[in-house]
Amino acid sequence: MPSGVERTFDEDEIIVTKTDTKGVLTYANRVFLRVSALTEAEAIGKPHSLIRHPEMPRAVFKLLWDSLKAREELFAYVVNLASDGAHYWVLAHVTPSLNEHGQVVGYHSSRRKPERAAVAAAQEVYGRLRAEERRHDNAKSALDASWAMLQSLLDQNGQTYDQFVWELTNASAV
Amino acid sequence: MIRRGRGGDAPEQPVGEALAQIARVCESAAAGDFEQRVPRIGEEADAERARDAVNSLLDVTDAFIRESGAALAAAAEGRFHRRFLTRGMRGAYRNAAEQISQSSGRMSEDAERVEQAAQARLQLADELESAVLTVSEQVATAATEMGSSANGLADFARNAVGSAEQGLTTVTQLRSSSDQIRRAVDLINAVAAQTRLLALNATIEAARAGEAGRGFSVVASEVKTLATETSASSEEILAQVNTVQHAAGDAVRVLEEVTASIREMSRLVDGIANAVDGGPGALEGQAGLAQLAEVLRGEVNRFVSTARQ
Structure with missing residues (x-):
């Protein structure tokens, strides 16, 4: 479980994973295995939630799956949990993989090293969403409450989540 | 033969079979299918290195293709905030990524000028x-x-x-x-x-x-x-x-x-x-x-x- 130790990776590196349409890992690159402290055998065939960090709000994952179901890409700041308890922040770019007939055959995630300032801003928002989720004892109402809060936070700034992410990203010029 | 301890129970494979697997993945990629990656082809350091090298090449090319298509589509739709992420891209990939990013920046400025002209009108x-x-x-x-x-x-x-x-x-x-x-x-x-x-x-x-x-x-x-x-x-x-x-x-x-x-x-x-x-x-x-x-x-x-x- 989380040790509070933060792990980083190089700016030139990309963390890459592929999953099938159910979110089961079918490919993980060397950088993923290293920062997640996993062997290939431990990762492949497991659900992607293997590296889910308890501080990630459910609302962000809902946004992720909503986007993918709509066959849209999503950029998100995400904190992941390594098997040894360390955590690492990424700027994830998640896209559906289409075959030659335009059918979704799986999902692809490329992740870059984020800037500190962007992580701090995302952390602030996620902290509030998680605090809201913790006030509910079942997953459904926790998600509903955190989803509503995310929407109202974005509405206050007149932004979509995509615009929020890109404002942080362009400001820190990744 | 140096056997490496970490992970997997991949069987020993003849060199010919390992090369054939690399070739199949590269052929798929050449045909535009970037979903394939080279599986474990052996436990030797060289085999692992060759596999990682091919997969890294595919990963960065895959990321570049996904990025470029989506970045240009976003610019065409007027979502100019969505740029091409140049981080993680090196050399020629990075140069091309920066060009695309700058183009969509210019498109954004043009769109702004057009919008201003429309407002003025x-x-x-x-x-x-x-x-x-x-x-x-x-x-x-x-x-x-x-x-x-x-x-x-x-x-x-x-x-x-x-x-x-x-x-x-x-x-x-x-x-x-x-x-x-x-x-x-x-x-x-x-x-x-x-x-x-x-x-x-x-x-x-x-x-x-x-x-x-x-x-x-x-x-x-x-x-x-x-x-x-x-x-x-x-x-x-x-x-x-x-x-x-x-x-x-x-x-x-x-x-x-x-x-x-x-x-x-x-x-x-x-x-x-x-x-x-x-x-x-x-x-x-x-x-x-x-x-x-x-x-x-x-x-x-x-x-x-x-x-x-």
Whole structure:
């Protein structure tokens, strides 16, 4: 479980994973295995939630799956949990993989090293969403409450989540 | 053969099979399928390195393709905030990524300029509309006022012509009355001459009667004096009548000139009224001022709604 130790990776590196349409890992690159402290055998065939960090709000994952179901890409700041308890922040770019007939055959995630300032801003928002989720004892109402809060936070700034992410990203010029 | 401990129970594979697997993945990628990756092909360090190298090449190419398509699609949709992430891209990948990112930055600036121009156009359309509305309202008001002033003036001119004509009639009557007076005075003059002649005869007859006719002679002299005075008064009256007739002639000439001027003025006023109202006297196809203002407003409305599209 989380040790509070933060792990980083190089700016030139990309963390890459592929999953099938159910979110089961079918490919993980060397950088993923290293920062997640996993062997290939431990990762492949497991659900992607293997590296889910308890501080990630459910609302962000809902946004992720909503986007993918709509066959849209999503950029998100995400904190992941390594098997040894360390955590690492990424700027994830998640896209559906289409075959030659335009059918979704799986999902692809490329992740870059984020800037500190962007992580701090995302952390602030996620902290509030998680605090809201913790006030509910079942997953459904926790998600509903955190989803509503995310929407109202974005509405206050007149932004979509995509615009929020890109404002942080362009400001820190990744 | 150096066996490495971490993970997996991948079986030993002949070199030929390992190369065939790399070849299959590369062929898929060359055909545009970036979903395939090289699986474990052996436990030797070289085999792992070769596998990682091919997979890294595929990963970065895969990421580049996903990024470039989506970044350009986003720019085309006007979502300019979505740039090409250059981080994690090296060398030629990075150069191309930066080019795409800069292009969408320029597209964003262009879009902003177009938007600003559109805003300026809309503002101009608003200003034009409001200005034309104001002008056409003012023209319409002025046209109404001018029309009613022109109508008032036309009425006034007609009344003045009527009055002048009445004056002319009156003066003409005065002239014929003077003629009658002249005839009456002529008659009086004739009577006075006759009376003087009678008085002279009476004086001669009285002298012949001697002492008895002296009283009658005084009377005859008085009658003669009276006739002379009457004749003198008549001359004076005739002089006065001549003056009156002369004055009446002048009055007629002046009144005729005034009437002609007022008739000319009336014609000019009708011209103004027609220009303002586009009345029946207006030229063919000539619209009144108020109609022109309405036409102008209509045209500007058409122009403004086109500009707002």
